[in-house]
Amino acid sequence: MNLMYQSTRSNSEPITASQAILKGLADDGGLYIPVTVPKFEVPLSRLGKMTYQETAYEVMKLFFTDFTEEELKNCINRAYDEKFDTKEIAPLVKADGAFYLELFHGATIAFKDMALSILPHLLTTAAKKNQVKDEIVILTATSGDTGKAALAGFADVEGTKIIVFYPKDGVSPIQEKQMVTQKGDNTFVIGIRGNFDDAQNGVKAMFNNKQLAADLKAKGYQFSSANSINIGRLVPQIVYYIYAYGRLVENGEVKAGEKINVVVPTGNFGNILAAYYAKTMGLPVNKLICASNENKVLFDFFQTGIYNRNRDFILTSSPSMDILISSNLERLIYQVADRDADRNLAMMKSLSTKGEYAITDEMKANMADFVGGYASEKETAETIKKLYELTGYVIDTHTAVAASVYKNYTRQTADDHKSIIASTASPYKFTRSVMNAIDGSYDSKTDFQLVDELSKLSNTAVPQAIEEIRSADVLHNTVCDKDKMQETVEKILR
Ligand SMILES: *Cc1c(COP(=O)(O)O)cnc(C)c1O
Numbered sequence: 080m081n082l083m084y085q086s087t088r089s090n091s092e093p094i095t096a097s098q099a100i101l102k103g104l105a106d107d108g109g110l111y112i113p114v115t116v117p118k119f120e121v122p123l124s125r126l127g128k129m130t131y132q133e134t135a136y137e138v139m140k141l142f143f144t145d146f147t148e149e150e151l152k153n154c155i156n157r158a159y160d161e162k163f164d165t166k167e168i169a170p171l172v173k174a175d176g177a178f179y180l181e182l183f184h185g186a187t188i189a190f191k192d193m194a195l196s197i198l199p200h201l202l203t204t205a206a207k208k209n210q211v212k213d214e215i216v217i218l219t220a221t222s223g224d225t226g227k228a229a230l231a232g233f234a235d236v237e238g239t240k241i242i243v244f245y246p247k248d249g250v251s252p253i254q255e256k257q258m259v260t261q262k263g264d265n266t267f268v269i270g271i272r273g274n275f276d277d278a279q280n281g282v283k284a285m286f287n288n289k290q291l292a293a294d295l296k297a298k299g300y301q302f303s304s305a306n307s308i309n310i311g312r313l314v315p316q317i318v319y320y321i322y323a324y325g326r327l328v329e330n331g332e333v334k335a336g337e338k339i340n341v342v343v344p345t346g347n348f349g350n351i352l353a354a355y356y357a358k359t360m361g362l363p364v365n366k367l368i369c370a371s372n373e374n375k376v377l378f379d380f381f382q383t384g385i386y387n388r389n390r391d392f393i394l395t396s397s398p399s400m401d402i403l404i405s406s407n408l409e410r411l412i413y414q415v416a417d418r419d420a421d422r423n424l425a426m427m428k429s430l431s432t433k434g435e436y437a438i439t440d441e442m443k444a445n446m447a448d449f450v451g452g453y454a455s456e457k458e459t460a461e462t463i464k465k466l467y468e469l470t471g472y473v474i475d476t477h478t479a480v481a482a483s484v485y486k487n488y489t490r491q492t493a494d495d496h497k498s499i500i501a502s503t504a505s506p507y508k509f510t511r512s513v514m515n516a517i518d519g520s521y522d523s524k525t526d527f528q529l530v531d532e533l534s535k536l537s538n539t540a541v542p543q544a545i546e547e548i549r550s551a552d553v554l555h556n557t558v559c560d561k562d563k564m565q566e567t568v569e570k571i572l573r
């Protein structure tokens with residue numbers, strides 16, 4: 080019996096995992112969700128003996144039931160290989176009493192690699208299973224990080240092309256260099272004269288253009304998206320929470336069955352939702368601590384039961400969490416509304432028309448596993464500095480938001496469960512903010528000078544991902560006007 084997937088917005092016919100991966104978003108605008116969350120079958124006491132790849136298989140086989148064992152293992156082995164700079168894939172580091180789960184050892188040194196290194200393989204396998212003969216064209220607009228992680232994941236994956244649009248003057252120099260030096264015959268990177276919203280709108284318009292879809296179909300192409308709402312990105316993120324628990328048991332830090340807290344720096348609510356699924360599968364989790372930066376929509380939501388995006392958008396030093404609409408939250412809302420698609424749809428409609436919705440007290444009670452917290456820019460910087468001074472361990476700005484929220488939480492509650500903090504980016508990815516937090520006098524140095532300073536100060540080697548771009552050749556130099564995006568795509572797919 081296959082585990083089937085249903086939209087959060089209507090009771091339309093459930094579809095298989097491979098179909099849900101291919102579709103990404105449901106036709107009614109909803110997100111795909113499994114009809115039940117399966118229970119993890121391996122005893123917790125055995126977890127610690129399993130490799131990352133073995134754990135990944137045990138999790139994914141429960142969700143992607145229409146994939147064969149061979150297909151899944153193939154996807155896993157191609158994703159979690161030497162692209163990661165450690166065999167552990169996601170190592171756990173103990174510092175100042177907490178356990179930092181380092182999710183940044185992949186190709187682009189941020190946690191998006193955990194899912195985007197496997198998504199291309201899941202997608203091409205799903206295409207084969209469903210007799211899709213067209214070449215899959217991934218279209219993405221990026222404000223920096225997702226674009227590079229998607230490029231790295233899809234580069235040279237047979238049967239795919241990837242086209243990434245970014246705002247020419249709207250990403251950091253390191254982010255731009257990372258993208259324009261991307262290798263792979265099937266990769267295309269285009270700067271647009273416009274901002275991120277222009278890029279995003281241009282991509283959306285292409286996805287909604289039926290004539291374009293028909294023209295491309297005739298040439299053997301079909302569009303797909305690598306968006307974070309794809310179930311093929313969510314499920315691979317469950318793996319590392321279960322894997323980390325195994326490491327804790329193996330190292331004698333917890334007894335099998337002992338509950339832990341999980342703290343996650345949150346933007347789109349994908350990463351923490353994966354932790355929630357891990358708990359639902361049977362992982363002994365006490366609290367799921369949702370950490371926001373100054374864009375604290377989620378903190379307010381957990382506090383009041385009202386989700387309200389009508390507020391100023393704040394640019395912070397943790398840009399990957401600068402988000403006012405956390406798309407993946409919809410999956411939790413649907414769940415706590417007793418899987419009632421109509422109720423969920425009404426709230427999502429209210430979000431798009433009024434910019435807000437309210438949940439009932441009963442729904443709020445169903446979310447008691449979650450605790451919301453947030454950190455100001457000042458607290459975030461202080462957390463980086465203090466942890467460095469105390470332990471020598473340097474964390475990035477996103478991770479620091481979580482570490483700060485964790486500190487406040489333990490101070491206020493005296494909750495002494497062992498805690499895992501999701502460490503979502505290497506400090507080398509946000510070097511300037513990190514070094515400024517430690518010592519303001521670094522401000523006048525260039526980005527690469529700061530990289531070398533960070534290496535000395537933290538006593539860690541500069542990651543390959545950064546070394547590479549110092550000297551790498553620029554391979555992409557296409558720039559287009561914001562209203563010429565479709566023309567540019569048509570030229571590529573001639
Ligand atoms: C994307 C991202 C986040 C936020 O993750 P969500 O799944 O969107 O909540 C946090 N930190 C970093 C470094 C990221 O790239």
